Amino acid sequence: MTANALVKQFYDVVNNPGNAPREWQKQQGGRVIGWLKTDVPEELIHAAGFLPYGIVGGKTKFSRVDAHLQSWACSLMRSCLGIALNDELNFLDGLIIPHTCDTTRMVSGIWRQIHLLPYMENFFLPRQVDRASSKMFMLAELMRLKESLEVYSGSAITEENLRNSIALYNENRGLMRLLFAMHEKTPGLISCRDLYTVVRASMMMPKETHSHLLEQLLQALRIQNNVYQGRDKVRVIISGPVWEPPELMDIIDSKGTVVGDDLLTGFRYIASDVNTEEEPLAALAERQLNRIPFACFDSTQNPRRQFLVNLVRQKQAKGVIFLHLKFCEPENYDYYDHKLALEKAGIPSTRIETEVGGVSVEQMRTRIEAFFEMLGGI
Amino acid sequence: MAPKQEFKTTAMFKQLMSQYYAQGVEARRKNIPVAWVTAVFPVEILYAAEVFPYYPENFGALAAARKIAHDLSELAEAKGYFYDLCGYARCGIGDAYAQEHPVGEIERPDIIFCCNTQCGSLPKWFEAASRFYNAPYFLLDAPLIEDAWEEQVKKYFIKQLEEMIDFLEQSTGKAFDYNRLVRVLDLSNEACRLWNEILDTAALKPAPFGFFDACFHMAPIVTWRGTEEAVTYYRALKEELDERIKKGIYAIPNERYKIYWDHIPVWPRLRWFADLFAEHGALVVVSQYTHSWAYNFDPSNPLESLADNYLKSFVNRSFDKRIDLKINFMKKYNVDGFVLFSNRSCKPNAFGLYDKSNVIKNVTGLPGVVFEADMSDLRFFSEEQVRSKIEVFVEQLKER
Numbered sequence: 125m126t127a128n129a130l131v132k133q134f135y136d137v138v139n140n141p142g143n144a145p146r147e148w149q150k151q152q153g154g155r156v157i158g159w160l161k162t163d164v165p166e167e168l169i170h171a172a173g174f175l176p177y178g179i180v181g182g183k184t185k186f187s188r189v190d191a192h193l194q195s196w197a198c199s200l201m202r203s204c205l206g207i208a209l210n211d212e213l214n215f216l217d218g219l220i221i222p223h224t225c226d227t228t229r230m231v232s233g234i235w236r237q238i239h240l241l242p243y244m245e246n247f248f249l250p251r252q253v254d255r256a257s258s259k260m261f262m263l264a265e266l267m268r269l270k271e272s273l274e275v276y277s278g279s280a281i282t283e284e285n286l287r288n289s290i291a292l293y294n295e296n297r298g299l300m301r302l303l304f305a306m307h308e309k310t311p312g313l314i315s316c317r318d319l320y321t322v323v324r325a326s327m328m329m330p331k332e333t334h335s336h337l338l339e340q341l342l343q344a345l346r347i348q349n350n351v352y353q354g355r356d357k358v359r360v361i362i363s364g365p366v367w368e369p370p371e372l373m374d375i376i377d378s379k380g381t382v383v384g385d386d387l388l389t390g391f392r393y394i395a396s397d398v399n400t401e402e403e404p405l406a407a408l409a410e411r412q413l414n415r416i417p418f419a420c421f422d423s424t425q426n427p428r429r430q431f432l433v434n435l436v437r438q439k440q441a442k443g444v445i446f447l448h449l450k451f452c453e454p455e456n457y458d459y460y461d462h463k464l465a466l467e468k469a470g471i472p473s474t475r476i477e478t479e480v481g482g483v484s485v486e487q488m489r490t491r492i493e494a495f496f497e498m499l500g501g502i
Numbered sequence: 503m504a505p506k507q508e509f510k511t512t513a514m515f516k517q518l519m520s521q522y523y524a525q526g527v528e529a530r531r532k533n534i535p536v537a538w539v540t541a542v543f544p545v546e547i548l549y550a551a552e553v554f555p556y557y558p559e560n561f562g563a564l565a566a567a568r569k570i571a572h573d574l575s576e577l578a579e580a581k582g583y584f585y586d587l588c589g590y591a592r593c594g595i596g597d598a599y600a601q602e603h604p605v606g607e608i609e610r611p612d613i614i615f616c617c618n619t620q621c622g623s624l625p626k627w628f629e630a631a632s633r634f635y636n637a638p639y640f641l642l643d644a645p646l647i648e649d650a651w652e653e654q655v656k657k658y659f660i661k662q663l664e665e666m667i668d669f670l671e672q673s674t675g676k677a678f679d680y681n682r683l684v685r686v687l688d689l690s691n692e693a694c695r696l697w698n699e700i701l702d703t704a705a706l707k708p709a710p711f712g713f714f715d716a717c718f719h720m721a722p723i724v725t726w727r728g729t730e731e732a733v734t735y736y737r738a739l740k741e742e743l744d745e746r747i748k749k750g751i752y753a754i755p756n757e758r759y760k761i762y763w764d765h766i767p768v769w770p771r772l773r774w775f776a777d778l779f780a781e782h783g784a785l786v787v788v789s790q791y792t793h794s795w796a797y798n799f800d801p802s803n804p805l806e807s808l809a810d811n812y813l814k815s816f817v818n819r820s821f822d823k824r825i826d827l828k829i830n831f832m833k834k835y836n837v838d839g840f841v842l843f844s845n846r847s848c849k850p851n852a853f854g855l856y857d858k859s860n861v862i863k864n865v866t867g868l869p870g871v872v873f874e875a876d877m878s879d880l881r882f883f884s885e886e887q888v889r890s891k892i893e894v895f896v897e898q899l900k901e902r
């Protein structure tokens with residue numbers, strides 16, 4: 125198959141959200157456990173014999189959401205609720221909600237009211253990551269989640285199962301990182317939107333199938349490698365929770381290219397593997413504390429500032445575009461510091477206020493294009 | 503309406519609060535560290551360590567009550583902090599950049615403590631402040647607590663209290679005195695006991711004291727909790743209330759309805775709301791907010807009981823538990839209806855209120871209303887909309 129035909133398959137998964145899990149249910153007769161962004165240890169869900177399914181929002185009708193969640197909540201959570209209210213998630217048997225911020229913390233209660241599922245869990249991450257107690261709690265929480273999944277599945281998660289799931293996930297992440305590396309070297313090979321669609325699809329379909337498709341895609345791209353150019357595109361870093369709305373990527377594609385990010389639905393999702401040498405739960409805990417910093421679980425020095433500066437330098441990017449969801453408090457509190465750190469390092473940046481689900485990108489287009497022009501792109 | 507008779511203790515209140523702010527200045531002179539803390543925080547440990555606790559939220563409430571919140575907010579907004587953030591944070595951050603300080607300058611911290619029982623806004627604000635003021639920062643992390651995982655969360659919290667005491671010993675260079683902690687806990691218990699007795703007088707019909715009075719008189723239970731001063735103050739206030747009950751002086755003339763309120767008041771419109779309800783013979787008598795300070799410590803088991811009390815603050819409980827707590831208050835105070843304030847500043851209290859309101863109506867059969875505004879920023883206050891919502895609600899009260 126050609127690269128194009130393969131890429132299209134990832135788009136099919138993303139554009140028809142329920143299809144892949146429904147198909148899996150039909151074939152395997154198993155149960156699907158959804159998770160809201162982000163950091164939920166899918167390896168555990170998978171090891172329990174369930175299909176993890178990432179609910180990352182999308183186009184929806186917001187009118188029904190208003191009766192449950194105020195219009196000044198982030199559109200990411202509002203669109204997730206909207207999708208649920210629209211019965212588009214009726215293949216779910218369960219849901220795990222990570223407490224990343226006050227919005228998710230409250231959504232966990234609202235969700236039970238409007239869409240009660242047989243299995244509902246919270247996932248608590250330590251908000252401080254600098255002290256010994258955070259590791260202790262992280263491990264205890266993973267243990268709790270494991271037990272809770274075992275109770276629901278009716279059988280124990282064996283160490284062997286967990287090791288197999290970790291290996292499967294590590295492999296999938298590794299493949300996606302290869303794709304990122306290839307794109308960074310030859311940005312014209314595959315568009316940014318295609319690249320990030322591959323990541324997003326991986327949250328919404330069985331990893332086994334995803335890896336299989338992805339291997340074929342990598343192979344196809346290797347063959348086309350020399351044909352494509354794009355090395356002279358203006359290189360930028362993007363930062364924020366999610367790359368929404370997706371059309372935003374097309375705008376970036378038309379002006380330059382992304383060579384690095386810290387997005388929950390981007391490189392941050394695949395950056396950190398789980399150490400296979402260690403006891404699996406301890407390794408999962410360690411991975412969590414080693415992830416790319418994110419507004420909800422920073423250490424107090426805000427290491428993300430330095431992370432961004434380093435990333436720009438390492439990837440020889442020309443600037444940073446912050447994609448910040450309107451009403452997202454955690455990101456907003458850190459923004460001034462990020463901006464300052466970049467300014468000090470002489471790195472231009474811009475902040476685009478984004479929304480998930482059916483918003484016009486025209487305003488964003490003007491801002492993004494102007495930024496690229498400023499960077500000397502076109 | 504007859505002008506409201508001032509509480510005698512108001513003079514004492516003013517004196518006590520100015521003494522509190524003077525202490526901040528005094529602390530610097532005496533080389534006592536000034537620590538920022540959050541409202542629902544085991545401040546007893548700080549008082550025991552002889553550190554001066556300063557409450558930036560209190561500063562925010564003060565700025566809001568004096569109707570200058572949006573001026574300060576605009577200074578924060580100019581830096582890239584958006585008006586979607588908690589109003590207290592915007593006031594605090596704005597004041598840090600301000601040239602003029604109409605309600606006094608926010609106290610510069612030497613160390614910063616934060617507990618996220620209340621919300622995720624405070625830790626982000628305080629974290630930013632710790633970088634701005636270059637002050638060491640300690641976050642006491644409180645994951646949401648439910649019976650099923652209570653033990654795990656409690657263990658984590660107690661471990662952090664130990665880490666915090668180590669951190670304090672390092673910052674102050676002094677060994678922590680557990681005996682002093684026991685004394686502070688006793689004082690805290692006493693002040694909380696008095697405060698709750700005072701709040702309970704609102705259950706009498708007619709009542710000498712209501713929620714809006716409590717909003718005024720609560721500053722010492724927040725800031726002075728753990729000291730003699732708080733005990734003395736609330737003892738005096740309690741005596742004055744007993745006296746008022748004897749003399750038949752009530753919060754409003756002709757009290758007909760009792761109302762439950764959730765949660766914070768709209769600070770710049772405190773009086774406006776009180777009058778609006780009073781016009782109809784309605785008195786707001788209870789809110790989870792003013793009842794937050796209902797701690798009961800076991801001084802023989804200090805850390806564990808601090809963990810129990812602070813972790814189980816109502817905002818840190820599950821959706822269902824929070825509904826139960828609200829309904830219990832409604833029953834205890836025998837209210838005729840409830841008003842839920844969807845406070846744009848405060849996501850952990852506002853999100854979920856629509857569904858909660860439905861559940862409460864179903865369970866209690868009481869009329870209720872949810873209204874939208876911001877606790878500090880009048881840019882989000884539509885007087886006409888709020889008034890008409892409250893008036894519809896009052897009509898429902900009358901029809902019952």
Ligand code: SF4
Pocket residue numbers: 198200201224225226227228365420449451452453454455
């Ligand atoms: S972290 Fe931000 S984007 Fe994510 S759920 Fe919370 S408010 Fe929404």
Ligand code: SF4
Pocket residue numbers: 559588589590591620621622623624847848849850851
């Ligand atoms: S008002 Fe709400 S969001 Fe603001 S500091 Fe208080 S609890 Fe936190």
